[in-house]
Amino acid sequence: MKVKTLAAAILGLTLSMVITSTHASHADGTNTSELVHNADLIFEGKVVNVEYRTSDILKADDVSMPHTYVTYEITRNFKGRSSEDKLITLRFRGGPDDTGNTLIIPGVPLFQAGDQDIVFVRGNGVEISPVVGGNFGRFRISKDAVHSDAWQEIWLLSNGQLDQGKFNEEKKSVTHRIGVHEFTFETENKAEWTPPADAKKLTPVQFRKFLGDSVNQHYTPQALSTLKAARSVPVHEQFSIGKAKPLAAPAVTPVIHKLDPEAIRPEEMAIRKH
Template sequence: MSTFGTLTRVLVAILAVGFHGEAGSHDEPTGALDALADQADLIVRGRVARIEYGMSVKTAADEMQVPFTYVTYAIDEVLKGSAADGQSVTLRFLGGPIGNERIMVVQGVPLFDVGDEDVLFVRGNGSHACPLVRCGDGRFRAIGDQMYSDDGFEVLLNPAGQPVYGRRHRNATVDEHRVGAQQLRRLVKDEPDSVEAADGETERPGNRGEHMSKGRFTGFVSDRVKRRHSPEQLKSLPAVASARAQERVTFRGPKAGLPGRDPVAVAPRIEPRDAAERAELEALARNRWNPVLPRQAGGPET
């Protein structure tokens, strides 16, 4: 599992919503890739060109003001479907900065940085809280010329010709992210089924194979798409429209795709570093993990 710490002092509210694809909990991609390919409206390889932020508007008593992150990809390769904007697509994710000193991070939703190169399995852009199939499982990172899961596990091609996960790599690309004006660092607790490798990385026992290159992975995905969809089916897919940071968005919690669980019951344990941070976390808990809090506990609402 993983949580987020800060490189600069900032209150981070982590909303645990039970998405598939939480760090360390991926299904092996052997069968999952077929499901990802089947369910995706659009599959692309591209680079993050721009990141913008917006807030939902509150127009009714049952609505909340929450932040959204708008991630624009320059598309280098299309493996399924098409983007309405042609060579780019902007995806909208729940979570992001609230002012200068608060951040809402949604557990299981990836974080992005300008320059990231990824293969994305897109579904429900503009209508889902996370517009990727199985959320974090629908993002594969291209680091250098090799492929990794969202949280840094190698994507291997095993001797049977099927993709599996190998070692987890810990580096700045995977574990450090800028959200608004703040820099976050992922704090990883190894899963019980992983072991420590000699170089300090973690790996899944029993998984061996060739680390898939970018070209090998996209070729594999393209082949799976063509095997599982007829040319007529692929041609009939509607183009995926981009989300816009200037759009008017409302948010009703469970009706927008979040489970109706008590956020206090599922909130992760966050260790405060000092008395002031402890007061902030206690205030956040009293407010049922609604991140819209005063900067200092007991101060006026903003």
């Protein structure tokens, strides 16, 4: 994916390069069962608000880091529930800072008001991205199609797993507003993909049924009712990001081989000429 900055500097990343998109099997490298199992909450909803703010400096070694707050109005729960019932605010690392720069992190989804999605949530308020698998736990829902976060078709294989197909031709160039600045994201797709004969491209209705069936295969209604509500993160809640510290190299115990003269056979000590 190529990113053209229209009116801002990119903070801490080199994004002028072109990354060739390749076909990836099974969303984030896991199967559907793992996606369902790893999520604290799976819901369908519409983005109703996007806000930005930087982390707080609460200790001497804290750093100021931009974050994005995305609020969804939930229309359906597949697994779990939100602590705010029909609303949930997700916090993501990245966004505009206080000096005119913008932090964009590869693998962290971008959002705008009006987006209709099915989202797999885990570790909201703790993880850099609360979407399971970075951006692979976000599925874009339209009237007649389902796409990945990167605008690839979603297919169902005969083994019951999801797969990502061709890119949406209309989304090869997408302009996205982050704060007051706009960025154009261009997809350069050189990978060829042909769906297996027994695969089926999913419609939103089919995807919802598939997801509901997947959840019911792993959880009884009673188990679902006892799940702890996924936390919605208040925009103005104080939080801090500590400065990254270098990790010490793991200690390696030296291996010492002692020479036992009595264990050496004479033939092992001989110098052989060939």
